[in-house]
Amino acid sequence: MPIAVDIDVMLARRKMSVGELAERVGITPANLAVLKNGRAKAVRFTTLAALCEVLDCQPGDLLRWEPEEPGAADAARAGADRA
Template identity: 70%
Template sequence: MAIVVDLDLQLAKRNMSVGEFAAAVGITPANIAVLKNGRAKAVRFTTLDAICRTLGCQPGDVLRWVPDDGANDGQDGGS
């Protein structure tokens, strides 16, 4: 999966530390690191809502899709 979480950029724009952001969103700094490092398998809508509310942004400002290398546009070549 090639969903990229651009929290670093958003935090830098607002001069906000990870600890400050984590406290405002209500999740641990360790979970922020999981999101930032691309290790998250899912994000709850309530967490995404809190992120957007804290940053004053839209989900698309935080999440973006990048195609995987060798992606076959959803076609598996089978019949």
């Protein structure tokens, strides 16, 4: 996925646990783990705003774009076409 999630970096900088962040943001630790590990397909702006408020950061501190390897997008589309 070309969007990388750096919540773990901000957690380390703030010396905060996943459980504490989840509680303060108002989401389950399981849902935060899905987001933190890059397995989420979407994130609500309200959740992103709450993360930024609790971690005292900007959205760009949590999310960044990484270009896909050449051909990776074509292979993903071809796999979707076969499904």
